[in-house]
Amino acid sequence: MASRTETRTPAKLERNRVVGKVLPIALFVLIVGFLGFTVDHFFTTNNLINILLQSSALGFMAIGMTAVLITGGIDLSIPAVMALSGILGSMYMRSGGDPVVASLIMIAIGMVGGALNGLAVAYLKMIPFVVTLSTQAIAMGACVMITNSVSVLGLSQSFIDVVMSRLAGIPTPIVALAVVATIVAVLSQKSLFGRWLYAVGMNAETARVSGVPKKKVLFGTYVFAGLFAGLAAIIITARLSSAAPTMGQEGVVLNVVGSAVVGGVSIYGGSGSFAGAVLGAVIITMISNIMNMAHLSYYATLIVKGLVIVAVVAIDSRSKRA
Amino acid sequence: MTKTSLKLSDIRKSFPGVIALNGINLEASAGEVLALIGANGAGKSTLMNVLGGIVHMDSGRIEIDGETVELRNPLEAKATGIAFVHQEMALLPTMSITDNMYISGYPRKANGLIDYKAAEIRCSAVLTTLGCSMPPRTKIKSLGAGDRQMVEIARALLSDPKIIIFDEPTSSLSSAEKTRLFAVIRSLRERGSTIIYITHFLDEIFALCDRALVLRNGEVAGGGKVADLDYERIVKLMLGRTDLDTAKLDRERAGSLKEVVLKVTDLGQKGSFEGINLELHSGEVVGLWGLLGSGRSEIARALAGLDPVDSGKMEVLTKGSLKTMRSADAKKWIGMITENRREDGLLSQSSIRKNISLASLPFLMSSFWPFINEKKEKSEAARLIERLEIKNAGMEMPVATLSGGNQQKVILSRWLQKNPPVLIMDEPTRGLDVGAKLEIQSRISSLAGDGSAILVISSEIEEIMGISDRYLVIYKGRIVAELGPDASKEELLTAAVGAAPVRLS
Numbered sequence: 076m077a078s079r080t081e082t083r084t085p086a087k088l089e090r091n092r093v094v095g096k097v098l099p100i101a102l103f104v105l106i107v108g109f110l111g112f113t114v115d116h117f118f119t120t121n122n123l124i125n126i127l128l129q130s131s132a133l134g135f136m137a138i139g140m141t142a143v144l145i146t147g148g149i150d151l152s153i154p155a156v157m158a159l160s161g162i163l164g165s166m167y168m169r170s171g172g173d174p175v176v177a178s179l180i181m182i183a184i185g186m187v188g189g190a191l192n193g194l195a196v197a198y199l200k201m202i203p204f205v206v207t208l209s210t211q212a213i214a215m216g217a218c219v220m221i222t223n224s225v226s227v228l229g230l231s232q233s234f235i236d237v238v239m240s241r242l243a244g245i246p247t248p249i250v251a252l253a254v255v256a257t258i259v260a261v262l263s264q265k266s267l268f269g270r271w272l273y274a275v276g277m278n279a280e281t282a283r284v285s286g287v288p289k290k291k292v293l294f295g296t297y298v299f300a301g302l303f304a305g306l307a308a309i310i311i312t313a314r315l316s317s318a319a320p321t322m323g324q325e326g327v328v329l330n331v332v333g334s335a336v337v338g339g340v341s342i343y344g345g346s347g348s349f350a351g352a353v354l355g356a357v358i359i360t361m362i363s364n365i366m367n368m369a370h371l372s373y374y375a376t377l378i379v380k381g382l383v384i385v386a387v388v389a390i391d392s393r394s395k396r397a
Numbered sequence: 398m399t400k401t402s403l404k405l406s407d408i409r410k411s412f413p414g415v416i417a418l419n420g421i422n423l424e425a426s427a428g429e430v431l432a433l434i435g436a437n438g439a440g441k442s443t444l445m446n447v448l449g450g451i452v453h454m455d456s457g458r459i460e461i462d463g464e465t466v467e468l469r470n471p472l473e474a475k476a477t478g479i480a481f482v483h484q485e486m487a488l489l490p491t492m493s494i495t496d497n498m499y500i501s502g503y504p505r506k507a508n509g510l511i512d513y514k515a516a517e518i519r520c521s522a523v524l525t526t527l528g529c530s531m532p533p534r535t536k537i538k539s540l541g542a543g544d545r546q547m548v549e550i551a552r553a554l555l556s557d558p559k560i561i562i563f564d565e566p567t568s569s570l571s572s573a574e575k576t577r578l579f580a581v582i583r584s585l586r587e588r589g590s591t592i593i594y595i596t597h598f599l600d601e602i603f604a605l606c607d608r609a610l611v612l613r614n615g616e617v618a619g620g621g622k623v624a625d626l627d628y629e630r631i632v633k634l635m636l637g638r639t640d641l642d643t644a645k646l647d648r649e650r651a652g653s654l655k656e657v658v659l660k661v662t663d664l665g666q667k668g669s670f671e672g673i674n675l676e677l678h679s680g681e682v683v684g685l686w687g688l689l690g691s692g693r694s695e696i697a698r699a700l701a702g703l704d705p706v707d708s709g710k711m712e713v714l715t716k717g718s719l720k721t722m723r724s725a726d727a728k729k730w731i732g733m734i735t736e737n738r739r740e741d742g743l744l745s746q747s748s749i750r751k752n753i754s755l756a757s758l759p760f761l762m763s764s765f766w767p768f769i770n771e772k773k774e775k776s777e778a779a780r781l782i783e784r785l786e787i788k789n790a791g792m793e794m795p796v797a798t799l800s801g802g803n804q805q806k807v808i809l810s811r812w813l814q815k816n817p818p819v820l821i822m823d824e825p826t827r828g829l830d831v832g833a834k835l836e837i838q839s840r841i842s843s844l845a846g847d848g849s850a851i852l853v854i855s856s857e858i859e860e861i862m863g864i865s866d867r868y869l870v871i872y873k874g875r876i877v878a879e880l881g882p883d884a885s886k887e888e889l890l891t892a893a894v895g896a897a898p899v900r901l902s
Contacts, residue, residue, distance in 0.1 A: 265768040267758050273747070274755060280741035284703060285756040285811060286728045345746060 131248035134356040137334035139303030141352040147344025148203030152210035158323030160184035161308035165318035174234035182305035189301020197293035218320035226319040238313035277345035408457035417443040435612035450474035480558035490538040543574030664709030669695040670874035677850040684865030692874035702727025732812040736823040781810035802833025
């Protein structure tokens with residue numbers, strides 16, 4: 076019998092790569108160009124720093140989401156877990172707790188949430204979508220119950236001052252994101268875990284047959300996503316000087332998934348870069364800003380972002396099939 | 398009885414590089430069961446796909462009841478009265494028998510809705526003719542394998558076919574269920590149906606069939622009344638007289654067996670295999686020989702730690718002595734080349750380099766940084782590419798751009814780099830052309846020469862005879878024979894179909 080091995084031509088594979096890498100940059104240039112022409116004083120240092128500052132927490136969450144998407148999964152619970160850890164850390168500070176310990180609490184809660192997701196996905200073989208949707212509901216429910224929907228105020232001033240400080244004139248969250256994203260990007264390409272992550276995402280069975288500890292990789296990935304939810308919580312609570320369940324509302328999930336996808340991370344797993352996801356976070360933030368300046372409602376913004384994400388996924392799936 | 402209802406004349410079909418059917422003539426009469434036999438690749442599947450309207454023949458004529466018919470698609474085949482009962486149970490487990498039988502087209506009421514009543518009445522009627530009493534609303538998942546097979550047959554009978562083709566229908570049946578199936582097939586024969594029965598199991602031919610037709614290399618090798626045939630005759634027809642003596646590949650290591658590297662005692666996995674005992678020595682190639690569905694792939698996967706086992710013990714040579722290992726740890730000691738490159742062999746989107754290093758990454762870490770030492774990774778990949786002569790346009794190119802043979806060599810290099818004491822290969826040359834096949838086979842031999850213990854599965858007897866030092870024959874989940882290097886083709890084939898090994902002089 077004739078074998079039906081379909082071989083992809085180099086040209087087609089090359090086109091896939093181009094779509095993944097060029098699209099986010101093209102979108103970025105397009106939006107920056109549009110803003111540059113239509114908005115006065117867009118290219119001022121202050122304005123640019125402002126956009127980056129707004130993008131920073133989203134960027135952290137997008138890094139976590141990217142790792143999960145690369146495995147072929149999804150983590151819908153990142154914003155809700157972020158809100159819960161922000162609330163609990165803030166309550167600790169409100170009762171006079173040490174800001175460093177409070178930050179560690181936020182990170183730890185994020186990782187516990189991620190570990191629960193990872194346990195269910197990796198070891199109990201549950202579907203990531205269902206698992207993380209449930210975790211999201213649980214975390215969100217806990218947020219509202221704990222706070223009665225009242226913002227947690229009274230954070231330690233030194234916490235706010237340190238997180239929102241400036242290094243050489245640039246707000247610390249931006250510097251932190253740049254440094255962390257660079258480290259993660261390098262590790263994703265050069266570390267053992269990074270290689271395993273992509274291998275599991277491209278073909279989990281091939282990886283398993285080749286001796287890659289698939290379950291550990293999956294578990295670790297969800298814990299990693301939880302860690303970044305915790306880091307995002309630190310930045311957001313400091314920026315708002317408070318914590319509230321609304322930090323994790325539904326629009327944020329859209330922003331996080333959107334950042335990764337617009338940044339060229341494939342929802343089919345196996346491809347995408349962390350740097351791209353951070354760029355995606357900046358793009359998503361700018362889209363929100365444009366809509367704000369055009370005095371469109373929050374809900375209209377949701378529609379536009381939803382459409383942008385669907386468009387990018389459509390391009391991704393077309394290039395996959397080619 | 399003697400009326401010829403199906404006549405195939407000079408059917409030819411070639412695929413790029415392969416002549417699958419080279420002038421097949423076949424006649425089958427109403428009221429008879431014709432066995433169609435042949436080794437893998439003999440052309441059985443292609444011939445049946447032609448009859449099913451799935452593959453289009455290049456030339457030839459198909460006549461049913463004396464009239465020439467054209468089968469351009471499966472629907473036309475069905476309309477002309479040809480029905481298939483497939484070996485794979487293509488049923489929807491959560492739906493009812495009725496739904497499964499009518500899924501491709503329900504009877505409708507005048508208002509366009511499904512007429513379930515009519516469907517169920519017809520469904521019960523067909524089931525009754527098969528001697529089945531299950532209510533038509535029974536869900537498939539609550540049926541056993543035998544009843545499911547009956548539903549498959551009932552589905553085939555719905556269209557009132559003249560010709561029914563059974564494609565290895567017994568592979569998942571118990572012997573009681575088999576007896577029942579044979580009774581049904583006999584009653585279909587009595588009602589005047591023409592039945593073509595494809596099987597690997599020779600005993601079934603003698604139990605059930607009236608005539609047999611043996612295919613070999615796309616041609617009719619022979620056949621005749623089953624009453625006039627015996628095992629040896631059929632086996633010889635399947636193999637061809639000319640190639641009874643296969644020259645082994647160069648082999649000087651025979652007789653110089655070294656220490657046992659893997660010892661398996663009483664290994665079992667419910668529903669797949671049981672009581673597996675084997676020993677592998679370093680420097681030998683052992684052929685795990687058996688038919689498709691005999692449990693050979695399941696055994697291989699379990700040995701490699703890919704699937705869990707229910708019982709038994711595995712010991713592996715560690716630091717000079719055999720030590721018990723957990724099945725989950727088997728991956729550390731045993732490398733596995735699975736039977737499907739695309740499904741679980743390659744990272745298609747990834748580069749040649751990353752595919753080669755995949756199993757060895759923990760050994761490629763830099764001594765100080767938590768990074769993979771890419772320099773070492775590249776030099777290792779380059780070494781293996783050169784050693785196995787992998788034709789490539791650069792190791793950073795996606796592995797999907799390579800030809801099948803070179804892709805397989807990439808997987809081979811992956812294990813060469815890790816160099817586990819035991820290597821299992823399930824169909825290592827599947828889908829490769831002749832040149833690539835020979836090359837992979839000689840690589841396997843030289844690997845054993847370097848001291849690896851290798852367990853090979855292949856559906857091709859020439860291949861397994863060409864590379865193995867000895868054989869373990871699997872039949873229905875058990876090792877039924879251990880044969881030495883001087884085993885003949887006949888011995889292997891007869892053992893694999895469950896008969897006592899015979900030796901022809």
